Amino acid sequence: MDPSSNSGAPVVETRDLVKIYRMGDVEVQALGGVSLTIQGGEFAAVMGASGSGKSTFMNLVGCLDKPTRGSYLLNGQDVGGLSRDQLARVRGRQIGFVFQGFNLLPRTNALENVELPMLYQGIAARDRHQRAAEALERVGLGDRLHHTPAQLSGGQQQRVAIARALVNRPTLLLADEPTGNLDSRTSVEVMGIFQELNEQGLTVLLVTHEADIADHAKRIVVFKDGLLLEDRPVTRRRLSREELVEEARA
Numbered sequence: 001m002d003p004s005s006n007s008g009a010p011v012v013e014t015r016d017l018v019k020i021y022r023m024g025d026v027e028v029q030a031l032g033g034v035s036l037t038i039q040g041g042e043f044a045a046v047m048g049a050s051g052s053g054k055s056t057f058m059n060l061v062g063c064l065d066k067p068t069r070g071s072y073l074l075n076g077q078d079v080g081g082l083s084r085d086q087l088a089r090v091r092g093r094q095i096g097f098v099f100q101g102f103n104l105l106p107r108t109n110a111l112e113n114v115e116l117p118m119l120y121q122g123i124a125a126r127d128r129h130q131r132a133a134e135a136l137e138r139v140g141l142g143d144r145l146h147h148t149p150a151q152l153s154g155g156q157q158q159r160v161a162i163a164r165a166l167v168n169r170p171t172l173l174l175a176d177e178p179t180g181n182l183d184s185r186t187s188v189e190v191m192g193i194f195q196e197l198n199e200q201g202l203t204v205l206l207v208t209h210e211a212d213i214a215d216h217a218k219r220i221v222v223f224k225d226g227l228l229l230e231d232r233p234v235t236r237r238r239l240s241r242e243e244l245v246e247e248a249r250a
Contacts, residue, residue, distance in 0.1 A: 009076070011172050011203045012038035012061055017070035019056050030056040032226040033070065038205060040171070043198040045206045045214035045234075048223035055176075057223065058207050062095055062174050063087040075171055092120055096165030096173045100180035102157040104149045110136055111145040114164045121168060135163035139193055155186035162193060173197065175206045179213055191216040 019031040031053045038044055048054040059065040060072055063079055072080050079090055104113045114132040136142055139159040149157050165173055179187035195216060198204045206217060214220050215234055222230035
């Protein structure tokens with residue numbers, strides 16, 4: 001099992017989480033008291049319409065913002081009262097991010113793009129090279145280490161972004177619409193990678209508005225008007241990556 005796994009213990013615990021944004025004299029409540037627990041080794045998909053609160057929730061879980069009220073425990077640590085610098089350190093060490101836009105440096109090859117997060121952690125060059133190569137191998141790009149983004153397909157660029165999210169060995173992988181820029185077949189292949197990582201023990205939290213993408217998870221959480229509307233397991237049988245590719249071709 002991957003050393004980043006934390007199977008069994010809660011990775012994410014939110015208790016009555018409230019987030020209020022102030023716009024001049026107007027207060028907008030983006031979250032109205034959300035309590036949710038994600039156990040280690042889970043794969044959960046977060047869904048909801050625009051304005052439902054799902055993006056605000058993910059920003060809080062990703063330590064990109066702080067709640068107005070309530071508490072958020074990441075691997076048992078209450079991070080709600082941490083300073084911005086402390087939150088940045090938590091993000092760097094415990095959370096991997098994958099976004100809809102691949103956010104790769106265009107003139108930098110795959111290996112160097114994946115090494116970037118380790119620069120901020122003070123990891124020696126030799127270890128950076130090794131860990132970046134291992135992460136790219138893990139997502140099926142061991143033969144593309146020295147290709148720039150322009151030399152890679154959209155799906156391959158997203159794989160580089162996933163590898164970059166893995167190199168600091170996070171306990172939580174947050175993916176925000178990771179298939180939004182991909183065609184259907186490539187989306188299925190990328191979701192197969194997330195499933196494999198989850199099977200290896202990594203906790204995955206995915207934001208998507210596509211029901212067929214959410215069905216690749218083990219659990220679906222639906223937000224509406226800043227509240228948790230639905231929380232249910234996925235009943236569809238999880239397919240292997242080979243089966244997913246065949247399904248996309250059909």
